[in-house]
Amino acid sequence: MRWRRKCAMSSANQEQEKQHQANEGFITPVESRAAPKSGLPLDSPTEALPPGFVLPYPPASSTKIASTGGGMRRSRLLIAATSIVLGALVISGTYFAFRAPPGASSTLSNCTTPNTPCQVTFAYLVAYTGGKYSDLYALTSNASHERFDNPLILNHHYKDSEDYITNRTKSILDGAEIYSISDTFDNAIQTSDTTASVPARIVMQSARVGAIVQDISIPLVKENGNWLVDWSPGLIFSKLDDPAGDPNYTRKVLLTVQSERRGTIYDKQGDALAEDETVYQIGIIRGQITNEANLLTTLSAGLDLTADQIKSKYVNQPADAFVPIRTITPMLYQKISSSISSLPGVQIRQMVGRVYPYGKATATITGYVALITADQLAADTSHYYDQSDVVGDAGIESWGEQYLRPTKGGTLDIVNVNADGTDGQPVYSIASQPGAPGQDIHTTISLTEQLATDKSLAVYTAAHPGSAVALDPTTGDVQAMDSSPIYDPNDFSLGFTSNELARFNALDHPYLNRTIQGAYPIGSVFKLVTLSAALGSGVKPTDIFTCHGSYQVPGESAVRIDDAPQGHGSLTVPEALAPSCDVIFWQVAVLLNGKDPNILPNAAKAFGYGSKTGIIGLPGGDEDPGFVPSPASVQQQGQPWTAGNAADLGIGQGDFQATPLQVAAVSAALGNGGKRMQPILVSSVTSASGSTTVQFQPKQVGTLPLSADNLTIVQTAMVATTDTPAGTSYDRFHSFPILVAGKTGTAESGQPLPHALFTSYAPASPLSGHPVAPQIATAVIVEHSGPGDTFAAPVTLAMLHTFFSIP
Numbered sequence: 001m002r003w004r005r006k007c008a009m010s011s012a013n014q015e016q017e018k019q020h021q022a023n024e025g026f027i028t029p030v031e032s033r034a035a036p037k038s039g040l041p042l043d044s045p046t047e048a049l050p051p052g053f054v055l056p057y058p059p060a061s062s063t064k065i066a067s068t069g070g071g072m073r074r075s076r077l078l079i080a081a082t083s084i085v086l087g088a089l090v091i092s093g094t095y096f097a098f099r100a101p102p103g104a105s106s107t108l109s110n111c112t113t114p115n116t117p118c119q120v121t122f123a124y125l126v127a128y129t130g131g132k133y134s135d136l137y138a139l140t141s142n143a144s145h146e147r148f149d150n151p152l153i154l155n156h157h158y159k160d161s162e163d164y165i166t167n168r169t170k171s172i173l174d175g176a177e178i179y180s181i182s183d184t185f186d187n188a189i190q191t192s193d194t195t196a197s198v199p200a201r202i203v204m205q206s207a208r209v210g211a212i213v214q215d216i217s218i219p220l221v222k223e224n225g226n227w228l229v230d231w232s233p234g235l236i237f238s239k240l241d242d243p244a245g246d247p248n249y250t251r252k253v254l255l256t257v258q259s260e261r262r263g264t265i266y267d268k269q270g271d272a273l274a275e276d277e278t279v280y281q282i283g284i285i286r287g288q289i290t291n292e293a294n295l296l297t298t299l300s301a302g303l304d305l306t307a308d309q310i311k312s313k314y315v316n317q318p319a320d321a322f323v324p325i326r327t328i329t330p331m332l333y334q335k336i337s338s339s340i341s342s343l344p345g346v347q348i349r350q351m352v353g354r355v356y357p358y359g360k361a362t363a364t365i366t367g368y369v370a371l372i373t374a375d376q377l378a379a380d381t382s383h384y385y386d387q388s389d390v391v392g393d394a395g396i397e398s399w400g401e402q403y404l405r406p407t408k409g410g411t412l413d414i415v416n417v418n419a420d421g422t423d424g425q426p427v428y429s430i431a432s433q434p435g436a437p438g439q440d441i442h443t444t445i446s447l448t449e450q451l452a453t454d455k456s457l458a459v460y461t462a463a464h465p466g467s468a469v470a471l472d473p474t475t476g477d478v479q480a481m482d483s484s485p486i487y488d489p490n491d492f493s494l495g496f497t498s499n500e501l502a503r504f505n506a507l508d509h510p511y512l513n514r515t516i517q518g519a520y521p522i523g524s525v526f527k528l529v530t531l532s533a534a535l536g537s538g539v540k541p542t543d544i545f546t547c548h549g550s551y552q553v554p555g556e557s558a559v560r561i562d563d564a565p566q567g568h569g570s571l572t573v574p575e576a577l578a579p580s581c582d583v584i585f586w587q588v589a590v591l592l593n594g595k596d597p598n599i600l601p602n603a604a605k606a607f608g609y610g611s612k613t614g615i616i617g618l619p620g621g622d623e624d625p626g627f628v629p630s631p632a633s634v635q636q637q638g639q640p641w642t643a644g645n646a647a648d649l650g651i652g653q654g655d656f657q658a659t660p661l662q663v664a665a666v667s668a669a670l671g672n673g674g675k676r677m678q679p680i681l682v683s684s685v686t687s688a689s690g691s692t693t694v695q696f697q698p699k700q701v702g703t704l705p706l707s708a709d710n711l712t713i714v715q716t717a718m719v720a721t722t723d724t725p726a727g728t729s730y731d732r733f734h735s736f737p738i739l740v741a742g743k744t745g746t747a748e749s750g751q752p753l754p755h756a757l758f759t760s761y762a763p764a765s766p767l768s769g770h771p772v773a774p775q776i777a778t779a780v781i782v783e784h785s786g787p788g789d790t791f792a793a794p795v796t797l798a799m800l801h802t803f804f805s806i807p
Helices: 011-022 117-129 133-138 142-147 161-175 292-303 307-314 330-340 359-366 374-378 395-399 447-461 489-494 498-505 523-535 573-577 582-595 599-606 631-636 643-650 660-671 708-723 793-803
Strands: 089-091 094-096 105-107 178-185 188-190 195-206 210-223 226-229 252-258 272-285 322-328 346-355 369-371 390-392 409-417 423-433 440-443 466-471 478-484 544-547 569-572 675-677 682-686 692-695 700-703 741-747 755-762 776-782
Touching: 117 133, 117 178, 117 188, 117 195, 117 210, 117 226, 133 161, 142 161, 142 210, 161 252, 210 423, 252 423, 272 292, 272 307, 272 330, 272 359, 292 307, 292 322, 292 330, 307 322, 322 330, 322 346, 330 346, 346 489, 359 395, 359 447, 359 478, 359 489, 369 489, 390 395, 447 466, 447 478, 447 776, 447 793, 466 660, 466 793, 489 498, 523 573, 523 582, 523 599, 523 643, 523 660, 523 708, 523 741, 523 755, 544 573, 544 582, 569 573, 573 582, 573 708, 582 599, 582 643, 599 643, 660 675, 660 708, 660 741, 660 755, 660 776, 708 741, 708 755, 741 793, 755 793, 776 793
Parallel strands: none
Antiparallel strands: 089 094, 105 188, 178 195, 188 195, 195 210, 210 226, 252 409, 272 322, 272 346, 369 390, 409 423, 440 682, 466 478, 466 776, 544 569, 675 700, 682 692, 741 755, 755 776
16 A cells, blocks of 8 residues: 555654644634624825825735734735836826826926935835835934824833834734735825825735725925935824824724634535534633542543643642633533533633534544644735634545635724723724635535444454445445544544544554545456456457466466465356456456557556546545556566566556545446446535535546446446355345445455455346446455455445445
């Protein structure tokens, strides 16, 4: 077996990668989800603009703010692009005439001329939009420095005017979550020898409130022969300049965040598999404890923590402090609430967190969410995320991130500050944007079938990793998908206990979805391809081959031994499938290789092996395409393609590898008249109101290279595997009331014990009578375990019992 390097990291590396988020989880207190304010007056320009002046929109340039350290939420790039317009402004094909007011003159000099109002404004806006606030300060007037050196304005928060101008500018933009600023300005209007102004439109983009348009007039003064900007906070948001109402600039800009829920993931019956739900934070107030021994014993039993671990959290905390111990799911809370809720010293707080009601049993499908990493944040070109956000990291949570994440909302207000320093009432509303819940994703999964598959697989994977998948042959819908071992996604969203983390780190690649990321030799399951290729290449279904229990491949010195060393006797190739005779399939593979060494590799590729299935609902980058060896691939390694390579491929060994999903898709196609359907895990996406926004329809992606007659022969041979005494899985399936077409596989694994495989579809058409449409196709693998009929077939049988509601 092989898998992608990302998924094959050691447990130690896995722990390091997730440690920063695993211990704490990420939950939102219910009370912190404030609704946005409304009904406030919108902001307006600081100064009236000249009569007849019309600002262009949209802006001509866009600049992303550059980080200057400190509390910036994300790294930002500087793009120095400021639109300069002289005489007349032409933007987006529109002509904007400028007319100076009476008593004013229009400065038409080139903006590259040093020490002109135009050039200084240009430099100021480059510094402002680029986040270079020290450069901005150097372009501000001495008059503004004197004004903002006023102790009443500094108010012990800033040491001087430079600190005030640079850091207040930065803190206001950071607090408003501004990620880019664009600007357009017109000709400077010089009203005297020492005063001028420049009309400008500033458009800011906020992650929370969208576009903020500020139409302002930038004042300039000439001091000691130099033109400088007469700065005030109104150049950031114009209503911050209010000499009558707020002469000392005590008001602040406040962003009130509106949080909305992440979308829900449902099974096909509407049962939630992942949802934002109320969770419970169990905490202790030390001073209220009356019976510490009883408290520790009870909490230890319910919270998967030792008494010492619990006590260490609160023992040195203030007596009246609430000390969080663990945040738990509503499922666990329901089990233990009666025993802990009345304990003196225990306090329970409700929060909102991401909950996976079925935990590990559906983790292969849902994946999990995690706090966004620095690398993910740096790669975010949408400017949606900040450091507190979660992002889907696997499964549907990752694939559907664009749908599931909510629309961010909030209001940006100018508010008074109370005497005690707390936020007062809003004075002006700068901007607002309503939030909206994320969209919901509906899967093709049957929860009943999924839970039964997980339960059955767990019996055989307690000591051996494995996976199972079930498809609807006619549509490609994924009915169940399970991989073991795997994480509990609740641990990532709510936080690991130290005991849980230790158990997690001991698992064998728990991040790996083995149904699409595990690539294995599939052993005798591949004989379905070999049989099909033989029938299509001149081997008649009545041609007899003889198995004496061993076979020497031409060119090899060693003799190959069949699993039945006494031999299977004389059989046709279709008859050899049921007992899974290696000797006859070696002979057939060598025969085909003699005709054309590409017959078997090409047939495998036509069955879908060696290529990703393109499953809808899981990240495409996660799926392993498997590998089909061929003369070309072997020669690329500097080796000759031999009859031995062909013989290995004929029984699914050698370098051949496939995923369980590919195997299930082949059985589905064999049962579906040769039509290969694209696997679909997600059927639709709906808005919060329930309307469908995206629909995924069944899609045929290929056709098996089999004539109708040859397809019937292969189907009949698969039925013989389960329904005739010679079949390798007859003992498992002969009493099952539904006719099953199947094939066992026992694949060499490179370890003492082989991989066990079984694939099937059901119901299969009877040998006589009317054909029936199959309803389910399966593939099961149990790694390093033993024969396919012993370890994999029983899992399949349990899946079919549940699917067909057979006790």
